[in-house]
Amino acid sequence: MTTDHIVKSFDEELNMLNDTIARMGGLVEAQLADSIQALTRRDAELAARVVSQDKRIDDLEHDIDSLSVRLLALRQPMAEDLRLVIVALKVSADLERIGDYAKNVAKRTGALAGSVPLDPVHTIRRMSALVMGMIKTVLDSYMEQDLDKARDVIVRDEEVDALHTSLFRELLTYMMEDARNITPCTHLLFIAKNIERVGDHATNIAENVEFLVSGTLPPGDRPKGDESSIVIVEPRTADTEGSE
């Protein structure tokens, strides 16, 4: 991606940094997809594989950290090179955290295996499809240094937030209808929250791409659509009130 430095080994190191981010990104995408698949197919084996694979992501983050420190200390990068190193450090931290969320989703899959399948799982799958689309776009925007793609991701996070709010409401309703749903629904609540957080990290990465390309940070206040923190679902008291 970067070429034509007078010192060629500097190019090589910067490219290695980018390649490592690319590998990390690909791994994170796969982990998240697998964790959702394990959830929807109730596949405990796949879930276990996701949990064990997370270490690979952590190792790559460690590689990026040491490479970045080395670049900063030995090359003293300036301007776009400096932004590239700083952004690599921040993006790798976001990716590592997304990997953790995928692992968490996979871990809860085991707890869900013993209960009846619930409809909200489909909403979770829809939400994850959105989030995985965001991750793909944001990784492309990083590799191609494409501002439009990065900004698109920031906008799309609102949809995820909105979906999370409605999912939250849906799960509360299920729990009120039947106390036996409480265990699986609570796990699904955490899973939904994890996926919603993945969207936030994708947005962080998008903001860093903006800094990487333009040199200016986007304004601090980004659109927020998650209202789950203020959602209240009243228990049904009379038959006049229907639920969805």
Place this chain on the structure above:
Amino acid sequence: MTGQTAAAATEVVASPEEIREVKATAREVGVFYGETNALRNVNLDIRKNEVTALIGPSGCGKSTFLRCFNRMNDTIDGCRVVGGIMLDGDEILAPNVDVVHLRARVGMVFQKPNPFPKSIFDNVAYGPRIHGLASSRAELEEIVDSSLKRTGLWDEVKDRLHAPGTSLSGGQQQRLCIARAIAVQPEVILMDEPCSALDPIATARIEELIDEIRQHYTIVIVTHSMQQAARVSQQTAFFHLGDLVEKGDTEHIFTAPRDERTQSYITGRIG
């Protein structure tokens, strides 16, 4: 987009204590060596009590530009300067300007420390003597003391003020040259690669000194070390092939320069 970006950037960095008063202004300055046009159409404001760094590859015109501020180019045969430079509202390129007086207002420190072959005391006292700044021996001593103290050299040399200036180490000699420059109470100090002959420790001391004395003076520094420009200056101007390509707040130039040529130079690419 760029306008918006610039506005956002100033919003972030601007702090209320910054007044950013302009000390000197270069307008359409050009320099010719015979037929060769070494510098073209340079417009730059030098802000008071700030360090302005001039950077760029060899032969870009940065030292030539620096030397315009105290008319040092006058001493080069066949060198012609066009345009205007105002120092506090006085046109310094005008033919009737007293260059000796100008060079007292605008001091200079060179790449290689060049103390006079005199004692440490006499090196510093030289300027005040020829400009008649001291009316008595006590006053002269006072000027020498305070200049040496301001450059942090006092404690190192106070017991041997009559030893030759050349007996000092390279870094000390350079600080002696700075003490000599400030002894005549200049308003502006020009520095032409003041640290390129010094080791990292001596360099750090000079950089610290530059940062301290800018409270009292306005400093313009030419440096080949971009890290040095980044460390000591508030404003940076990038020159390339005789053009002033880009100027701006140092922080901005080194994190997000606007011009492709600046970017190539400071990131070490083939420009």
